[in-house]
Amino acid sequence: MAGAHHTLIPLLILKLINAGVHGNQLSQYVNEGADVSLRCDNVVNSDCSLIMWLHTRDSFPNAIQEVSNGKVRVNSKRAEKLSVDTDCSLHVHNVTAEDAGLYTCRILKHQTAFHTDTDTYLSVLTISLSTLLTYLKPDRPVTIRCSLHTYDGPGICKSFINSKVNLNWVDETGRKLQGDSRYQLTGPRCDITLTVTFQKEDNNRKWMCQLTKMEQVKTSVDFTSTFSDIKDTDDDGGEEKDGLKQSVLIGLSMGVVVCVAVCVAAALVLTFRRRAYSVSGNQMPINPGNMVQANNRDDQRTDITYAEVNLPTSRRMVEKDQQTEYATIRT
Secondary structure (H helix, E strand, O other): OHHHHHHHHHHHHHHHHHHOEEEEEEEEEEEOOOOEEEOOOOOOOOOOOOEEEEEEOOOOOOOEEEEEOOEEOOOOOOHHHEEEOOOOOEEEOOOOHHHOEEEEEEEEOOOOOOEEEEEEEEEEEEEEEOOOHHHOOOOOEEEEEEEEEOOOOEOOOOOHHHOOEEEEEEOOOOOEOOOOOOEEEEOOOOEEEEEEEOOHHHOOEEEEEEEEEOOEEEEEEEEEEOOOOOOOHHHHHHHHHHHHHHHHHHHHHHHHHHHHHHHHHHHHHHHHHHHHHHHHHHOOOOOHHHEEEOOOOOOOOOOOOOEEEOOOOOOOOOOOOOOOOOOOOOO
């Protein structure tokens, strides 16, 4: 019996060594799409060569090794979004619900199986709608879901680390959405839904889901309801002013066009009248070589120029030139 007792002692010690020492158990809460750094305690001289990062969830059969010897594993499915900082902390870029879970920073000891662990529970807050954002319209009910993805699963907060966590829907001032008949709040504390029938006043309104732990705000997620078939009053007023300006400009342009058209028509009429007046005999083009200034008589008017035309005795036909205007002189 004594021999068996002495045999169990080394086995217990070996089990304790393999288990290692668990340091602080931390928790972090982030909204989807953010970046987060998970710290690693008890690092000596920033030597990350003995660092290992593990990721697990309640639904995982085994922990997944994401970092080995201080470097992200090449065959990791999340290698593109993971990186190790100079202090050996793990940086996760563009967090999604799949990144939730327990992260363990394990520091191995040289030539021993002993290690020191730092555990961090990462929880991710998400928001989703029952309809597409492009289909949002007034007078239609919409269900908005706010969920906290944890180590235990989506919307599950059974772990002691999240025992004091609560989700609440709040307005833009941070006041809880309560006491209004058009708001319907349902669900457990880590998976709450808000059903609301939008009104025109809700256009461009922000809806916020807030996470608190022990009455302290840790993070929040929100979305803005924008309706595709209506516009703000200010925008309508601006459009009316723009339409009025456009109408004025069109009116001015039409006025200018009409004035130009009238001026062109008047010029054409005046030109035609002058040509007709010239052809009718009131003014006849005469070869200056055959024109002799007549002496003024008492019965001649001073405002009219008189001329004597010498006609040859013999007549002959002259070929007409298309660029010359002809007149008939009657004697």
